[in-house]
Amino acid sequence: MKTKFLLFLSLFIISFQIKAQYCTPNPTSVDGTGITNVTMGTINNTTVAETDNYGDYSSQITDVNQGLQTSFSISYDTGAGYTYETKIWIDWNNDFDFDDTDEEVYSGTTDGNSLTTLSGFFAVPASAVLGNHRLRVGGQDNGPVTPCYNDSYGTFEDYTINVVIPTCAPPAATTSVTPNCTSSQYFVEVNVTNLGSGTPSITDGTTTWPVTATGNVQVGPFAFNTPTTLTLQHGNNATCNVIMGTYNYVACPPANDDCANAILLTVGTTYNDYITDGTNLEASDSTETITTCNGLSGGDIWYKVIVPASGSITIETGDTTTAQTGFDSVIAIYSGACGSLTHIDCDDDSGPSSYSLKSVTNQTPGATLYIRVFEYANDVLGDIGISAYDVPLSTTSFDNTNFSAYPNPVKDVLNLSYTSNISKVAICNLLGQEMFKKDINASQSQIDISSLTNGAYFVKVEVDNLVKTIKIIKTN
Structure with a gap:
Protein backbone atom coordinates (compact mmCIF):
# COMPACT_ATOMS: atom_id res chain seq x y z
CA MET A 1 0.00 0.00 0.00
CA LYS A 2 2.84 2.37 0.87
CA THR A 3 4.51 1.61 -2.46
CA LYS A 4 1.31 2.47 -4.35
CA PHE A 5 0.97 5.75 -2.48
CA LEU A 6 4.54 6.78 -3.24
CA LEU A 7 4.02 5.86 -6.89
CA PHE A 8 0.85 7.98 -7.02
CA LEU A 9 2.65 10.90 -5.35
CA SER A 10 5.52 10.68 -7.79
CA LEU A 11 3.16 10.65 -10.75
CA PHE A 12 1.30 13.68 -9.32
CA ILE A 13 4.54 15.63 -8.90
CA ILE A 14 5.68 14.74 -12.42
CA SER A 15 2.26 15.70 -13.81
CA PHE A 16 2.37 19.03 -11.95
CA GLN A 17 5.85 19.74 -13.24
CA ILE A 18 4.71 19.03 -16.80
CA LYS A 19 1.66 21.29 -16.48
CA ALA A 20 3.32 24.07 -14.47
CA GLN A 21 4.73 26.18 -17.27
CA TYR A 22 4.12 29.66 -18.62
CA CYS A 23 1.63 30.24 -21.41
CA THR A 24 3.25 31.00 -24.75
CA PRO A 25 2.06 34.11 -26.57
CA ASN A 26 1.30 33.39 -30.21
CA PRO A 27 0.58 36.56 -32.21
CA THR A 28 -0.31 35.60 -35.78
CA SER A 29 1.36 38.69 -37.26
CA VAL A 30 3.39 41.78 -36.43
CA ASP A 31 3.95 45.22 -37.96
CA GLY A 32 7.56 45.49 -39.12
CA THR A 33 9.72 43.36 -36.86
CA GLY A 34 8.07 44.35 -33.57
CA ILE A 35 10.31 44.65 -30.52
CA THR A 36 13.91 45.22 -31.60
CA ASN A 37 15.66 45.89 -28.27
CA VAL A 38 15.06 45.55 -24.55
CA THR A 39 17.50 47.25 -22.20
CA MET A 40 17.19 46.74 -18.44
CA GLY A 41 20.07 46.63 -16.00
CA THR A 42 22.71 44.32 -17.49
CA ILE A 43 20.31 43.10 -20.19
CA ASN A 44 20.76 44.80 -23.57
CA ASN A 45 19.14 42.47 -26.07
CA THR A 46 18.78 43.44 -29.74
CA THR A 47 16.51 41.11 -31.73
CA VAL A 48 14.88 40.57 -35.11
CA ALA A 49 11.43 39.12 -35.80
CA GLU A 50 11.04 35.84 -33.85
CA THR A 51 9.15 32.71 -34.80
CA ASP A 52 5.48 33.21 -33.90
CA ASN A 53 6.48 36.74 -32.83
CA TYR A 54 7.61 35.53 -29.39
CA GLY A 55 11.13 35.27 -28.02
CA ASP A 56 12.04 33.33 -24.88
CA TYR A 57 15.13 35.07 -23.51
CA SER A 58 14.54 33.98 -19.91
CA SER A 59 18.14 32.79 -19.75
CA GLN A 60 19.15 36.46 -19.72
CA ILE A 61 19.09 37.66 -16.11
CA THR A 62 19.57 41.05 -14.47
CA ASP A 63 19.58 42.02 -10.80
CA VAL A 64 16.89 44.35 -9.44
CA ASN A 65 16.87 45.82 -5.96
CA GLN A 66 14.17 44.95 -3.46
CA GLY A 67 12.07 48.05 -2.69
CA LEU A 68 13.71 50.21 -5.39
CA GLN A 69 13.02 51.21 -9.00
CA THR A 70 14.33 49.61 -12.17
CA SER A 71 14.63 51.61 -15.40
CA PHE A 72 14.11 50.09 -18.83
CA SER A 73 13.73 50.90 -22.52
CA ILE A 74 11.79 48.99 -25.19
CA SER A 75 12.49 49.75 -28.86
CA TYR A 76 10.18 48.95 -31.77
CA ASP A 77 10.23 48.76 -35.54
CA THR A 78 6.59 48.79 -36.64
CA GLY A 79 7.18 49.15 -40.37
CA ALA A 80 4.76 51.81 -41.66
CA GLY A 81 4.34 53.08 -38.11
CA TYR A 82 1.59 51.95 -35.75
CA THR A 83 0.86 52.58 -32.10
CA TYR A 84 1.58 49.56 -29.91
CA GLU A 85 0.01 49.22 -26.48
CA THR A 86 2.82 47.85 -24.35
CA LYS A 87 2.89 46.15 -20.94
CA ILE A 88 5.39 44.52 -18.62
CA TRP A 89 4.41 41.72 -16.25
CA ILE A 90 6.46 40.06 -13.49
CA ASP A 91 5.52 36.80 -11.81
CA TRP A 92 6.32 37.93 -8.26
CA ASN A 93 4.95 34.77 -6.60
CA ASN A 94 6.38 32.33 -9.18
CA ASP A 95 3.04 30.61 -9.80
CA PHE A 96 3.62 30.43 -13.58
CA ASP A 97 1.16 33.14 -14.54
CA PHE A 98 0.92 36.92 -14.63
CA ASP A 99 -2.65 37.19 -13.32
CA ASP A 100 -2.13 38.57 -9.82
CA THR A 101 -3.16 42.19 -9.25
CA ASP A 102 0.39 43.46 -8.65
CA GLU A 103 2.03 41.64 -11.55
CA GLU A 104 1.36 44.22 -14.27
CA VAL A 105 4.15 46.69 -13.51
CA TYR A 106 4.08 48.98 -16.56
CA SER A 107 1.64 50.14 -19.24
CA GLY A 108 2.33 52.57 -22.10
CA THR A 109 1.75 53.15 -25.80
CA THR A 110 4.24 53.93 -28.57
CA ASP A 111 3.97 57.21 -30.47
CA GLY A 112 3.13 55.73 -33.88
CA ASN A 113 6.50 56.36 -35.52
CA SER A 114 8.05 53.47 -37.40
CA LEU A 115 11.14 53.42 -35.15
CA THR A 116 10.26 54.32 -31.58
CA THR A 117 11.39 53.67 -28.01
CA LEU A 118 9.41 53.54 -24.78
CA SER A 119 11.39 54.40 -21.64
CA GLY A 120 10.23 54.14 -18.07
CA PHE A 121 10.67 52.38 -14.77
CA PHE A 122 8.86 49.95 -12.53
CA ALA A 123 8.96 49.59 -8.76
CA VAL A 124 10.17 46.39 -7.13
CA PRO A 125 7.98 45.82 -4.03
CA ALA A 126 9.75 45.89 -0.69
CA SER A 127 8.04 42.55 -0.05
CA ALA A 128 9.28 40.95 -3.28
CA VAL A 129 10.73 37.48 -2.68
CA LEU A 130 14.47 37.34 -3.25
CA GLY A 131 15.63 35.34 -6.23
CA ASN A 132 14.58 34.83 -9.84
CA HIS A 133 11.24 35.84 -11.36
CA ARG A 134 9.95 35.65 -14.94
CA LEU A 135 9.41 39.02 -16.67
CA ARG A 136 7.33 39.32 -19.84
CA VAL A 137 7.12 42.35 -22.13
CA GLY A 138 4.51 42.50 -24.87
CA GLY A 139 2.88 44.90 -27.29
CA GLN A 140 0.04 44.89 -29.84
CA ASP A 141 -2.05 47.22 -31.98
CA ASN A 142 -5.21 45.13 -32.40
CA GLY A 143 -6.94 44.92 -29.03
CA PRO A 144 -6.14 44.77 -25.31
CA VAL A 145 -2.67 43.35 -24.73
CA THR A 146 -2.64 40.34 -22.41
CA PRO A 147 0.28 38.14 -21.32
CA CYS A 148 -1.07 35.13 -23.26
CA TYR A 149 -2.02 37.10 -26.39
CA ASN A 150 -2.83 35.01 -29.48
CA ASP A 151 -4.48 37.50 -31.84
CA SER A 152 -2.98 39.42 -34.76
CA TYR A 153 -0.26 42.10 -34.75
CA GLY A 154 1.65 41.48 -31.55
CA THR A 155 5.21 40.99 -30.28
CA PHE A 156 6.39 39.42 -26.98
CA GLU A 157 9.64 38.59 -25.18
CA ASP A 158 10.49 36.93 -21.83
CA TYR A 159 13.42 37.68 -19.49
CA THR A 160 14.41 36.93 -15.89
CA ILE A 161 15.00 39.35 -13.04
CA ASN A 162 16.84 38.47 -9.85
CA VAL A 163 15.61 40.34 -6.76
CA VAL A 164 18.52 41.22 -4.44
CA ILE A 165 18.91 43.22 -1.25
CA PRO A 166 20.12 46.77 -2.04
CA THR A 167 23.43 47.99 -0.63
CA CYS A 168 22.06 51.48 0.07
CA ALA A 169 18.98 53.12 1.57
CA PRO A 170 17.08 55.42 -0.81
CA PRO A 171 15.79 58.86 0.13
CA ALA A 172 12.01 59.34 0.16
CA ALA A 173 9.67 62.22 -0.58
CA THR A 174 6.12 63.20 -1.47
CA THR A 175 5.30 65.81 -4.08
CA SER A 176 2.62 68.31 -5.10
CA VAL A 177 2.34 70.91 -7.89
CA THR A 178 1.74 74.61 -7.17
CA PRO A 179 0.82 76.95 -10.05
CA ASN A 180 1.65 80.65 -10.35
CA CYS A 181 -1.14 81.93 -12.58
CA THR A 182 0.34 85.43 -12.84
CA SER A 183 3.60 84.23 -14.40
CA SER A 184 2.16 81.13 -16.17
CA GLN A 185 4.63 78.92 -14.31
CA TYR A 186 4.45 76.10 -11.82
CA PHE A 187 6.58 74.73 -8.99
CA VAL A 188 6.92 71.19 -7.66
CA GLU A 189 6.87 71.09 -3.88
CA VAL A 190 9.06 68.18 -2.78
CA ASN A 191 8.50 67.15 0.84
CA VAL A 192 11.59 65.07 1.72
CA THR A 193 10.62 62.58 4.43
CA ASN A 194 13.83 60.51 4.55
CA LEU A 195 17.38 61.43 3.57
CA GLY A 196 18.42 57.82 2.99
CA SER A 197 22.05 56.79 3.39
CA GLY A 198 23.55 59.33 1.01
CA THR A 199 23.68 63.08 0.38
CA PRO A 200 20.50 63.59 -1.63
CA SER A 201 19.61 66.20 -4.21
CA ILE A 202 16.85 66.77 -6.75
CA THR A 203 17.43 67.11 -10.49
CA ASP A 204 15.42 67.58 -13.67
CA GLY A 205 18.41 66.54 -15.76
CA THR A 206 19.59 70.13 -16.18
CA THR A 207 19.30 71.88 -12.82
CA THR A 208 20.06 70.42 -9.39
CA TRP A 209 18.45 71.50 -6.11
CA PRO A 210 20.34 70.48 -2.93
CA VAL A 211 18.62 68.68 -0.06
CA THR A 212 20.17 69.38 3.33
CA ALA A 213 17.41 68.21 5.65
CA THR A 214 13.99 66.65 5.66
CA GLY A 215 11.15 69.03 4.83
CA ASN A 216 9.99 71.00 1.81
CA VAL A 217 12.17 71.88 -1.17
CA GLN A 218 10.56 74.09 -3.85
CA VAL A 219 11.69 72.98 -7.31
CA GLY A 220 11.19 75.19 -10.35
CA PRO A 221 9.77 77.31 -11.79
CA PHE A 222 8.72 75.57 -14.99
CA ALA A 223 6.63 77.06 -17.78
CA PHE A 224 3.00 75.97 -18.01
CA ASN A 225 2.41 72.94 -20.24
CA THR A 226 6.07 71.88 -20.01
CA PRO A 227 6.37 68.33 -18.58
CA THR A 228 9.29 67.90 -16.18
CA THR A 229 10.70 64.62 -14.85
CA LEU A 230 12.32 64.86 -11.42
CA THR A 231 14.72 62.43 -9.79
CA LEU A 232 15.58 62.33 -6.08
CA GLN A 233 19.24 61.39 -6.22
CA HIS A 234 20.88 59.31 -3.50
CA GLY A 235 24.16 61.20 -3.86
CA ASN A 236 26.53 58.29 -3.33
CA ASN A 237 24.93 55.35 -5.15
CA ALA A 238 22.81 55.75 -8.29
CA THR A 239 21.17 52.42 -7.51
CA CYS A 240 19.18 54.20 -4.84
CA ASN A 241 18.09 57.16 -6.99
CA VAL A 242 14.31 57.60 -6.94
CA ILE A 243 12.46 58.77 -10.07
CA MET A 244 9.67 60.78 -8.47
CA GLY A 245 7.70 61.16 -11.69
CA THR A 246 6.82 63.52 -14.52
CA TYR A 247 4.98 66.71 -13.56
CA ASN A 248 3.06 69.31 -15.53
CA TYR A 249 0.51 72.07 -15.13
CA VAL A 250 -1.23 72.93 -18.38
CA ALA A 251 -2.82 76.24 -17.44
CA CYS A 252 -4.82 77.98 -14.75
CA PRO A 253 -8.60 77.92 -15.17
CA PRO A 254 -10.00 80.99 -16.99
CA ALA A 255 -10.91 83.96 -14.80
CA ASN A 256 -14.54 83.51 -15.89
CA ASP A 257 -14.63 79.79 -15.16
CA ASP A 258 -17.81 80.14 -13.11
CA CYS A 259 -20.93 82.29 -13.16
CA ALA A 260 -19.89 84.40 -10.18
CA ASN A 261 -16.86 85.66 -12.13
CA ALA A 262 -18.64 86.28 -15.42
CA ILE A 263 -16.93 88.90 -17.60
CA LEU A 264 -19.05 91.93 -18.49
CA LEU A 265 -19.57 92.46 -22.22
CA THR A 266 -19.83 96.00 -23.62
CA VAL A 267 -22.87 96.41 -25.87
CA GLY A 268 -22.16 97.68 -29.39
CA THR A 269 -24.22 97.94 -32.56
CA THR A 270 -22.34 95.26 -34.56
CA TYR A 271 -20.32 92.17 -33.72
CA ASN A 272 -17.04 93.91 -34.50
CA ASP A 273 -17.64 96.85 -32.14
CA TYR A 274 -16.59 95.17 -28.88
CA ILE A 275 -15.19 91.66 -29.30
CA THR A 276 -14.03 89.99 -26.07
CA ASP A 277 -11.56 87.11 -26.30
CA GLY A 278 -11.90 84.02 -24.14
CA THR A 279 -10.60 80.46 -23.79
CA ASN A 280 -11.95 77.14 -22.57
CA LEU A 281 -8.47 75.82 -21.76
CA GLU A 282 -8.70 74.14 -18.32
CA ALA A 283 -12.28 75.40 -17.88
CA SER A 284 -14.32 73.27 -15.48
CA ASP A 285 -17.96 72.26 -15.45
CA SER A 286 -20.45 74.53 -13.70
CA THR A 287 -23.26 73.45 -11.42
CA GLU A 288 -25.65 76.05 -12.84
CA THR A 289 -28.99 75.30 -14.49
CA ILE A 290 -28.64 72.98 -17.46
CA THR A 291 -29.21 74.26 -20.99
CA THR A 292 -31.63 72.75 -23.51
CA CYS A 293 -28.97 72.87 -26.25
CA ASN A 294 -26.93 69.71 -26.78
CA GLY A 295 -23.21 69.28 -26.38
CA LEU A 296 -22.61 70.37 -22.78
CA SER A 297 -19.92 68.05 -21.42
CA GLY A 298 -18.14 70.40 -19.03
CA GLY A 299 -15.62 73.12 -19.64
CA ASP A 300 -17.88 76.19 -19.76
CA ILE A 301 -16.97 79.88 -19.40
CA TRP A 302 -19.24 82.77 -18.40
CA TYR A 303 -20.09 86.29 -19.52
CA LYS A 304 -22.78 88.82 -18.58
CA VAL A 305 -24.40 91.78 -20.27
CA ILE A 306 -26.66 94.66 -19.18
CA VAL A 307 -29.85 94.78 -21.24
CA PRO A 308 -29.99 98.10 -23.20
CA ALA A 309 -32.99 100.44 -23.29
CA SER A 310 -34.46 98.63 -26.30
CA GLY A 311 -34.92 95.45 -24.27
CA SER A 312 -33.21 93.49 -27.04
CA ILE A 313 -29.72 92.04 -27.22
CA THR A 314 -27.81 89.79 -29.64
CA ILE A 315 -25.02 87.47 -28.49
CA GLU A 316 -22.63 86.15 -31.13
CA THR A 317 -19.40 84.14 -31.08
CA GLY A 318 -16.74 84.28 -33.76
CA ASP A 319 -13.07 84.86 -34.47
CA THR A 320 -10.92 86.49 -31.82
CA THR A 321 -9.59 90.04 -31.99
CA THR A 322 -6.43 88.60 -33.56
CA ALA A 323 -8.48 86.87 -36.28
CA GLN A 324 -7.83 83.45 -34.74
CA THR A 325 -10.50 80.89 -35.58
CA GLY A 326 -12.50 79.94 -32.51
CA PHE A 327 -13.89 76.58 -31.39
CA ASP A 328 -17.30 75.08 -32.26
CA SER A 329 -19.28 77.02 -29.70
CA VAL A 330 -22.66 76.67 -28.00
CA ILE A 331 -24.16 79.54 -26.00
CA ALA A 332 -26.93 79.59 -23.40
CA ILE A 333 -28.53 82.80 -22.10
CA TYR A 334 -29.93 83.09 -18.57
CA SER A 335 -31.69 85.63 -16.38
CA GLY A 336 -31.65 85.78 -12.61
CA ALA A 337 -28.69 85.38 -10.28
CA CYS A 338 -25.82 82.90 -10.16
CA GLY A 339 -26.95 79.81 -8.30
CA SER A 340 -30.60 80.31 -9.28
CA LEU A 341 -30.50 81.12 -12.99
CA THR A 342 -33.47 80.83 -15.34
CA HIS A 343 -32.73 79.53 -18.82
CA ILE A 344 -33.99 81.91 -21.55
CA ASP A 345 -32.65 80.52 -24.80
CA CYS A 346 -29.60 78.92 -26.42
CA ASP A 347 -27.94 78.36 -29.77
CA ASP A 348 -25.42 76.05 -31.36
CA ASP A 349 -24.63 76.89 -34.99
CA SER A 350 -26.81 79.80 -36.15
CA GLY A 351 -23.77 82.01 -36.72
CA PRO A 352 -21.20 81.70 -39.51
CA SER A 353 -19.25 78.43 -39.67
CA SER A 354 -19.76 76.63 -36.34
CA TYR A 355 -20.29 79.81 -34.34
CA SER A 356 -23.34 80.69 -32.24
CA LEU A 357 -25.77 83.59 -32.62
CA LYS A 358 -28.90 84.29 -30.59
CA SER A 359 -31.07 87.39 -30.22
CA VAL A 360 -33.45 87.80 -27.28
CA THR A 361 -36.16 90.48 -27.03
CA ASN A 362 -38.63 91.85 -24.47
CA GLN A 363 -36.01 91.81 -21.72
CA THR A 364 -36.04 94.29 -18.84
CA PRO A 365 -33.77 97.27 -19.60
CA GLY A 366 -30.95 97.44 -17.03
CA ALA A 367 -31.30 93.77 -16.07
CA THR A 368 -28.27 91.46 -16.17
CA LEU A 369 -28.23 88.44 -18.45
CA TYR A 370 -25.65 85.67 -18.09
CA ILE A 371 -24.12 83.86 -21.05
CA ARG A 372 -22.66 80.38 -20.77
CA VAL A 373 -20.22 79.44 -23.56
CA PHE A 374 -18.88 75.94 -24.16
CA GLU A 375 -17.35 73.88 -26.94
CA TYR A 376 -19.69 71.26 -28.37
CA ALA A 377 -18.82 67.93 -26.64
CA ASN A 378 -15.89 69.63 -24.86
CA ASP A 379 -13.34 67.78 -27.00
CA VAL A 380 -11.50 70.79 -28.46
CA LEU A 381 -9.63 73.37 -26.39
CA GLY A 382 -8.88 76.84 -27.68
CA ASP A 383 -9.91 80.48 -27.90
CA ILE A 384 -13.13 82.19 -28.92
CA GLY A 385 -14.39 85.69 -29.60
CA ILE A 386 -17.74 86.85 -28.22
CA SER A 387 -19.71 90.06 -28.69
CA ALA A 388 -23.00 91.60 -27.50
CA TYR A 389 -24.76 94.17 -29.64
CA ASP A 390 -28.06 95.94 -30.27
CA VAL A 391 -28.85 97.66 -33.57
CA PRO A 392 -30.74 100.90 -32.85
CA LEU A 393 -33.43 102.08 -35.26
CA SER A 394 -32.66 105.76 -34.89
CA THR A 395 -30.64 108.38 -33.04
CA THR A 396 -31.85 111.65 -31.54
CA SER A 397 -28.49 113.36 -31.87
CA PHE A 398 -28.65 113.40 -35.65
CA ASP A 399 -30.19 116.31 -37.65
Missing part, protein backbone atom coordinates in the same frame (compact mmCIF):
# COMPACT_ATOMS: atom_id res chain seq x y z
CA ASN A 400 -32.93 114.31 -39.31
CA THR A 401 -34.44 117.30 -41.16
CA ASN A 402 -31.30 117.79 -43.25
CA PHE A 403 -30.76 114.13 -44.08
CA SER A 404 -32.31 112.21 -46.96
CA ALA A 405 -32.10 108.61 -48.15
CA TYR A 406 -34.02 107.43 -51.20
CA PRO A 407 -35.58 105.46 -52.75
CA ASN A 408 -36.91 103.10 -50.09
CA PRO A 409 -37.68 100.36 -51.02
CA VAL A 410 -34.56 100.38 -53.18
CA LYS A 411 -33.55 98.19 -56.08
CA ASP A 412 -29.94 98.98 -57.02
CA VAL A 413 -28.68 102.38 -55.81
CA LEU A 414 -29.42 104.12 -52.52
CA ASN A 415 -28.94 107.90 -52.61
CA LEU A 416 -27.71 109.62 -49.45
CA SER A 417 -27.31 113.34 -48.74
CA TYR A 418 -26.65 115.57 -45.71
CA THR A 419 -25.72 119.18 -45.01
CA SER A 420 -22.19 118.17 -43.98
CA ASN A 421 -19.82 115.43 -45.07
CA ILE A 422 -20.84 111.83 -44.50
CA SER A 423 -17.75 110.09 -43.22
CA LYS A 424 -18.74 106.45 -43.72
CA VAL A 425 -21.67 104.13 -44.41
CA ALA A 426 -22.24 100.58 -43.21
CA ILE A 427 -25.08 98.16 -44.02
CA CYS A 428 -26.04 95.32 -41.66
CA ASN A 429 -28.59 92.55 -41.90
CA LEU A 430 -31.21 92.13 -39.18
CA LEU A 431 -28.84 89.89 -37.22
CA GLY A 432 -26.33 92.72 -37.00
CA GLN A 433 -23.86 91.16 -39.39
CA GLU A 434 -22.03 93.76 -41.45
CA MET A 435 -22.69 93.26 -45.18
CA PHE A 436 -21.19 96.45 -46.61
CA LYS A 437 -18.87 99.24 -45.45
CA LYS A 438 -17.49 102.26 -47.29
CA ASP A 439 -15.69 105.52 -46.49
CA ILE A 440 -17.59 108.46 -48.14
CA ASN A 441 -16.17 111.83 -46.98
CA ALA A 442 -18.72 113.74 -49.05
CA SER A 443 -22.14 115.32 -48.42
CA GLN A 444 -23.76 113.16 -51.10
CA SER A 445 -23.23 109.55 -52.12
CA GLN A 446 -24.74 106.78 -54.18
CA ILE A 447 -24.48 103.34 -52.59
CA ASP A 448 -24.67 100.35 -54.93
CA ILE A 449 -26.60 97.59 -53.15
CA SER A 450 -27.41 95.49 -56.19
CA SER A 451 -25.34 92.58 -54.84
CA LEU A 452 -27.46 92.29 -51.69
CA THR A 453 -30.23 89.73 -51.55
CA ASN A 454 -33.79 90.93 -51.17
CA GLY A 455 -34.87 91.75 -47.64
CA ALA A 456 -34.61 94.27 -44.83
CA TYR A 457 -31.31 95.93 -43.80
CA PHE A 458 -30.06 98.58 -41.41
CA VAL A 459 -28.01 101.41 -42.91
CA LYS A 460 -25.67 103.24 -40.52
CA VAL A 461 -24.61 106.70 -41.67
CA GLU A 462 -21.80 108.33 -39.67
CA VAL A 463 -21.31 112.11 -39.62
CA ASP A 464 -18.90 113.83 -37.19
CA ASN A 465 -19.06 110.86 -34.78
CA LEU A 466 -22.87 110.96 -34.91
CA VAL A 467 -24.69 107.95 -36.29
CA LYS A 468 -28.02 107.80 -38.08
CA THR A 469 -29.50 104.32 -38.53
CA ILE A 470 -32.35 103.70 -40.95
CA LYS A 471 -34.12 100.62 -42.12
CA ILE A 472 -34.37 99.92 -45.84
CA ILE A 473 -36.03 97.26 -47.97
CA LYS A 474 -34.02 95.76 -50.84
CA THR A 475 -36.22 94.62 -53.76
CA ASN A 476 -35.81 93.53 -57.36
